[in-house]
Amino acid sequence: MLAPRSLFVGDDPGVAAVLDTGMLEIFFSGMTAFLHAAALVTSAGHTASSFVPMAVEMVDILPATFRGLAADVDAGEYPGTEDSIGMEAAALGHMVSSTEEAGVDARLPRLLHDLATRAVDEGYGADGWSRVFDLLRAGAASS
Structure with missing residues (x-):
């Protein structure tokens, strides 16, 4: 087939x-x-x-996560009720440093961390990760 x-x-x-x-x-x-x-x-x-x-195990939670992110994006609302970009920025910063300490290319976690810190810098630290959608839609012009 x-x-x-x-x-x-x-x-x-x-x-x-x-x-x-x-x-x-x-x-x-x-x-x-x-x-x-x-x-x-x-x-x-x-x-x-x-x-x-x-x-x-992580992949298994993605379908429900995708549905939640899509609902937020479609509604134009980015609640940080379960977690916030500010909190995630800290975890992503740890990912960057752990990766660098291991001698592994850190561009991927750095990209994620940069998105989070940009969101925080733009005043969205209390919002959920779905807020990153707006940053991505804004493109490189605003970064």
Whole structure:
């Protein structure tokens, strides 16, 4: 079977291309995040294979997380009721320093930390991570 399912997304072929690009972004970002984490954990003597169960556990929470983020984005509301970007900025800062200390390329966690600190600097530290959507939509012009 070439395609397990077909989904009609409208008459504009550009829409299908954008959706495909979005799906590829999720796929390649997820693989790269796993490989980055594997580089980190193997630097401490673990194997990538032994880390897989923990990685899968994190992946398992993503569907519900995606639904929550999408609801926030669609509503244009970014509640920080469960956690806040300010809190996450601290955790991401730890990720950057831990990665650097391990001698692993820190660009990926640094990108995430930079998004969080930018949000805090723009006055959104009490908002939830979904606020990052606005920063991403604003593009590089505002960074």
